[in-house]
Amino acid sequence: MSILAFVAGVVLIITVLVDAYESVILPRRVTRKMRLVRLFFRTTWWLWTGLARALPGRKRRENFLSYYGPLSLLVLLVFWASVLIAGFALLYWAPGNAVTSPEGAADFGVCLYLSGSTFFTLGIGDIVPAIPLARAFVVLEAGMGIAFLAIVIGFLPAISQSFSRREVNISLLDARAGSPPTAAEMLRRLAEHSSIEPLNRFFQEWELWCAELLESHLSFPVLVYFRSQHGNQSWLAALTSILDACAFAIANVEGESVLQARLTFAMARHAVADLALVLHVPVRQLAIDRLPLRDFTLMRSMLRVEGLQFREEADAAKRLGELRRMYEPYIHALSLRLLFPVPPWIREENKTDNWQNGVWEKNALFTGDEPAGHGDEGHF
DSSP: OHHHHHHHHHHHHHHHHHHHIIIIIOOSOOOOSOOHHHHHHHHHHHHHHHHHHTSSSHHHHHHHHHTHHHHHHHHHHHHHHHHHHHHHHHHHHTTSSSEEBTTBSOOHHHHHHHHHHHHTTOOOOSSEEOSHHHHHHHHHHHHHHHHHHHHHHHHHHHHHHHHHHHHHHHHHHHHHHTTTTOHHHHHHHHOGGGOSHHHHHHHHHHHHHHHHHHHHHHHOGGGGGOOOSSTTOOHHHHHHHHHHHHHHHHHHOOSGGGHHHHHHHHHHHHHHHHHHHHHTOOOOOOSSOSSOHHHHHHHHHHHHHTTOOOOOHHHHHHHHHHHHTTTHHHHHHHHHHHTOOOOOSSOOTTOOOGGGOSHHIIIIITTOSOOTTOSGGGOO
């Protein structure tokens, strides 16, 4: 029994250390299926989404899901610390006489108490190691506890900064592509004066965003669970609308003017494929066509009004279908796993952007009247 306890303790400690190193320090994707952190997120996400589906109302479900990302990160850190403490407790308990206490016999509970106070460097001193091997483990665990605290201090700000950088561009997309963002609205608003140049500059900016998204979310996969401020916005919706817009431009517009669209499409497709691989989501085809021929023709008509010149419709539709098959299965798979709605190609009628919503726009900006309930007593 003592040998099994010692081996189990070593296995727990090594497993957590490797898992934490791969999740926090290693700056590359890890595709191995058997990982403690993957089991943690898959189990807790399954439980959390099960509770979310039982809630009435889409807004309430979305608010509930938004708590998962930050909360799971904190629980993961507590989980790692708990497993390390349990692992060292097994090492103290295995020899049988490695720990002395005022009560005499040191059972597993006493060893667990010593492990916890050592890991958090409390220095209480009521339980002490009695043999050289136990003293060495105490020193090792105390150093590991300090290192764990240092990792947490550096890990949480890095997560927060990556999330903030991601959300800045998603917020900027609101006025450029609508809420939720759609490819048709993005192309219509940016195709000014019959020129492709504004689109090229826009696609260049989003190529960099896609590269940052790929790097940050592969380094810290927990970020995929962090949701945006508004329920009709998400990193997956932004990525989908960019892919849609680039694919439409590549398929319909001729010449070197779509070079930047090709570069952005390649970067965005790389991001969505790698994220699906890291999360181990099965790739699936969409049950319905997101852009039937009727809507495709409508998009061309809308954008032709802006002065854009397109190639033959039959060739463009075929080319667009080929490009869509390169990314839509990954988008659909991520949407099902993360419960993010996939944005449409064409904006729904009578839909307002997020920046247009609110009492001030409805009462003051558009009517010129003072908003109800916003007198002097409403200011702070």
